[in-house]
Amino acid sequence: MTTVVSCKQLNKIYQQGSIEVHALTDINLTVEAGDFVCLSGPSGSGKSTLLNMIGGLDSPSSGEIMVDGQRVDQMNKSELAELRLHKIGFVFQAYNLIPVLTARENIEMVMQMQGDSKQYRHQLSMAILKEVGLEGLENRRPSELSGGQQQRVAVARAIVDKPCLVLADEPTANLDSANAENLLQLMRDMGEEHQTTFIVSTHDPLVMSHARRLVKLHDGKIIENHEQH
Amino acid sequence: MIHTASLLIPLAWRNLWRNRRRTFVILFAISLGVWAMIFTSAFLRGMSQQILDDTIYNLTGHIQIHAKQYLDDPVIDHRFSLIDDALFDSLNHPAIKQISARVRVPAVVASEQDSTGVTLFGIDPENEGDISFLQSSIIAGRYLDTAADPGVVIGKKLAERLETGLGKRIVVMSQDKNNEIVDRGVRIVGIFDSQMDGLESSCIFMGLQTSESLLKIKNDVSEVAIILHDSAQLEMITRQLQQENPHLDIQSWKQLEPLALVITELYDDFHIVWHLIVFLAMGFGIVNTLLMAVFERTREFGLFQSLGMKPGFILAQVWIESIFLIVLGLVLGNLTGWLSVLATGDGIDVSAFAQGMEMVNLSNVIPFVIIQDDLLLANLVVIILGMLTSLYPAWHASRLVPADAITRV
């Protein structure tokens, strides 16, 4: 098994006025390819910070992060953008989609930035829309879709171009349990089908139950890290 | 690059219309500004062309030839001969459209009632054509027939002042070439009404040969006025004539009428100053509106970044949006500017300020004139400065930190 993500001695310290806030303390974490990892813990425990850092949206105060063999903490803005574009997909809690683009355009956007041909994009996006069960809704804008549908589009966009890693930050927080269950099933299916690694942050027990590996954070430290099932 | 552009352009266009009211307000500000630039330009251009036309086509011409000293001391003594081979040769130039030779000396005219000082013009009516306003402004009687016409044409104001009129006789007095006072009774065959009171009350016109015989200066003239086919050749032809006729004083209208030159140049400078002022006034609005658009989309820019869009493309996205805005404003402004110039027809009538206008050598109707250069200048100022200023909000969008942007609600 290849390692997709590895964090070594990761620290993040925020300066809030004159007070230092230790958001993450000495995090060591390895994620293997094809894994479905759940980061759990109460709010403020550092889940989102850790996710952001793996995705290169935020930089650590010390320590190193490797994603697919590359040092994320040493990249500049433009290299980070390249990394996210080609290797990482994101799903956020809400506001995942660009409001002025239709569902299909949202999905195709990443491919368009990668330079894929129109025909290829079209093919792929229609296929993935079908897979996530949104066939026929491809020309709707986000405001015309339900919350669950929006999150499905977000998942479709995250995996459409077969990234090695998808980071999902509380993807089910705004969904009712039926929709959340659906979405999780979708993510797992997609992960298995496309051989994609998922790291999902949550405090939803439902999500945790779906995870293959469960990582618990508390006050910026990993207090538990074990495989399930 | 190209693929991204095909993503960014529709994105920018759709974003522009996300808040229609706000876009319409700023679009109105830009269009109003551009309209103001174009309309004002057309007005100023009309004024300055009018000044130039009134200067050049009211007796001055593009180039004038005098005897040395005449301009200092415009009297009969300072005259020159037209039967001069060198001069004749150099005036036979393809660039020269028209040549008008004149006698132009101070004189006194007297009616039975009153007398006053005037400038006496001896002209060849056939050659004055384009140069002078005279032929087209006769309101009673007729224009001079030939250079030997025995009658005179005088202005309406002068006729009123002398309490005389068409068909009546007046006495013209001047000095002949021997400095003797000569006088002759002549009949008024025509009255002209110029838009300029000064000309109307201070000039009388008689045939060139009639005036030459009165002043005993056969074949001599005081001045030759020249009209060129193309005013762009002004400097070159002037220089050439000067070199070929060193014994004569040859000057272009720019030297003869420095005031007209200065005023038209000032107007030209003012175009730029005015454009900059108007641009500044709307520039603040453009920046502010775009900044609002950027800040309320903070989350979205974070999302773009997390999806792998490089900061440069985010900058481009906002920049393209602002260029759409500016270009739309330009189109509307140009259109309304052009329409409102059309609506003014021949120009605006400022005869209420007639005497004030005359002080700056202007007649009573100012046409609005749109020329390519002025349009270009206005549009360039707006597009270039507009693109530069909107770099600021675009730059702001590109340097948002993704994590902050995403987590901000």
Added chain:
Amino acid sequence: MAGNWLLAWRNIWRQPRRTVLTMLAIAFGAALLVFSIGLQLGQYDLMIQNAVRLYQGLFQVQQQGYHDDAKIRTSIPGIELLARKLRQQSGLDSIAARANGFALISSAKRTYGSLVVGVQPEYEKYVSTLPGVIKQGRYLSSDNAHELVIGESLARNMKIKPGDEITLMGSGRDGSIAASIIPVVGIYASGSRELDRQLVQMPLAAFQDIFSMQDHGHAIVIYHEDVKQQSQLHAVFKDLIADQQQLVVLSWDEIQPGVKQMIELDYSSGWLMYIVLVAVIVFSILNTFLMSVLERTREFGIMLALGYTPYNIGRLVMQEAFILTSIALIAGTLIGLGVNYYFYIYGLTFSGMDEIARMYNMPAVIRPQISPDSVLIGPGIIFLFTLLAALYPASRIRKLEPVEAMNHI
């Protein structure tokens, strides 16, 4: 109440960048208007001062009809007595009688038609700058002297200098021939092309003698340095001559309508530009006002729920606009005033100014007027228009429903 102002103050600083940009737009407009209105008024002051000071006076008392048709017969009898009476009764010394005529004047070589003016040397120096700008020789010595002064250009053209005699020939008031040989004692250089080229002055008594005027004259020139007192003074002199119905008191703007009209034309075109500029600025900042209301819908909903009335909130929004506009206007006005003060001390000039100045007989340096008018008009207009612009978003608050507003994102 005070709490409301404090709240308004805090609210405008919630978006410091937007507020500052909006203030900059307003301040820019205010500074520009203060500067250019100050400059315009300063220039007009100068033009009027020069028009009045040089020769024509602030008022002239003339026989009815003389101004329109300056005939030698349209004269005022006993003009010196009348001038003395006006001096005594008004308490002003700067009142002088004149008589105007036309004559041919000849030197040994040259003859020109010229305006001949009889003046009272003792009082002329109070109403005109001519006596003070003698370049060669001296000014007229006494009321009875038989001598004259002549303009610089005319002297040059006639090739005469002080001490030379000239022959003067014209027609007298009774139609007789007016002729005299008279010595030139001085040459003046007024800077006005018109005067320097065609005007000669002699003592009034000599003029009356030569032109058979008896005790008549044509105008009593009244000068006062403060043009602002024009209307009061006009009434005073009108009263003083009320007993002579055939006399009129003409003001400078009737005597020289060209100057007045030029100012009016310039003023109206200036205003057109200002209005357009203010409109561009207002639309530029309208978005700021609009957004500051629209993006706070939720907040206003909560305020409504807490018991504020829509009127209260509308007033709060207006207070915010008021504070923002006032600060910007004060800053802009101070900047404009500073610039004006600088140019007031050091003078403003630009290339080409010399030419224009000579034409209109002004100094080549403009000093902006610093007066309540020049400082307050521009910012006042902007203030008015900005508050009007703020009314629109404020009026939208009336339509808010608390629950709906609170649910607004």
